[in-house]
Amino acid sequence: xxxxxxxxxxxxxxxxxxxxxxxxxxxxxxxxxxxxxxxxxxxxxxxxxxxxxxxxxxxxxxxxxxxxxxxxxxxxxxxxxxxxxxxxxxxxxxxxxxxxxxxxxxxxxxxxxxxxxxxxxxxxxxxxxxxxxxxxxxxxxxxxxx
Numbered sequence: 001x002x003x004x005x006x007x008x009x010x011x012x013x014x015x016x017x018x019x020x021x022x023x024x025x026x027x028x029x030x031x032x033x034x035x036x037x038x039x040x041x042x043x044x045x046x047x048x049x050x051x052x053x054x055x056x057x058x059x060x061x062x063x064x065x066x067x068x069x070x071x072x073x074x075x076x077x078x079x080x081x082x083x084x085x086x087x088x089x090x091x092x093x094x095x096x097x098x099x100x101x102x103x104x105x106x107x108x109x110x111x112x113x114x115x116x117x118x119x120x121x122x123x124x125x126x127x128x129x130x131x132x133x134x135x136x137x138x139x140x141x142x143x144x145x146x
Contacts, residue, residue, distance in 0.1 A: 008060065017045060017049060017053065018053065018057050020043045020044065020045045020049075021045070021049070021050055021053045021054060021057045022057060022058075022059050023039075023042075023043045024036070024039040024040055024042075024043055024045070024050050024054075025054065025059075025121050026121070026122060027039040027042060027043070029092065029121045029122045030122060030126065036050065058121075059121070067116070067117050067118055067124070068097065068114055068115070068116055068117070069094070069114070069115050069116075069117045069124055069127070069142060069143075070112060070113070070114040070115075070142070070143045071112065071113050071128070071131065071140055071141065071142050071143070072110065072111070072112045072140075072141045072143075073085065073110075073111050073112075073113070073131070073137060073138075073139065073140045073141075074108050074109070074110055074137075074138040074139045075108065075109045075111060075136055075137055075138065076107060076108065076109075076136040076137075076138065077104035077107045077108060077109050078136055080136075081109075081134070081135070081136030081137070082101065082109075082111065084134045084135065084136065085111075085113075085131060085134050085137065086099070086113075088127070088130045088131050088134060089113070089115055089127075091130075092120050092121070092122055092126075092127050092130070093119050093120045093121060094115040094116065094117050094119075094120055094127065095115055095116040095119065096113060096114070096115045097114040097115055097116060098112070098113065098114045099111065099112075099113050100112045100113075108138065124142075128140060128142055
């Protein structure tokens with residue numbers, strides 16, 4: 001799409017197929033469907049329809065547009081916990097800007113991570129939930145720069 005032009009259109013004025021394409025993308029991003037075939041069956045469209053529109057239909061959320069998310073986390077001081085946390089950012093398409101880690105005290109490490117979230121295909125709330133579910137994460141607090 002070299003000469004792409006974009007429109008911001010109220011979803012209620014569009015055919016249902018566009019919303020279903022977004023639902024398929026969400027199912028795949030959240031790993032609620034293991035394949036494109038499964039996801040399109042779940043929402044009731046064909047694979048060809050999904051592939052026709054997948055690169056042209058994107059969700060818009062004013063709060064997430066050009067947003068930076070900063071989190072503070074308390075992690076268990078064990079090998080691989082920080083790496084598992086970073087893998088979640090990678091998996092959802094967030095662009096990590098900074099990582100700061102303090103020296104662990106009493107088996108716990110305090111870290112902060114800042115990441116750009118505008119290219120993610122899922123809401124920030126879903127990312128935070130995925131981060132909280134990483135084994136070895138004791139707590140996550142978020143700060144959003146708008």
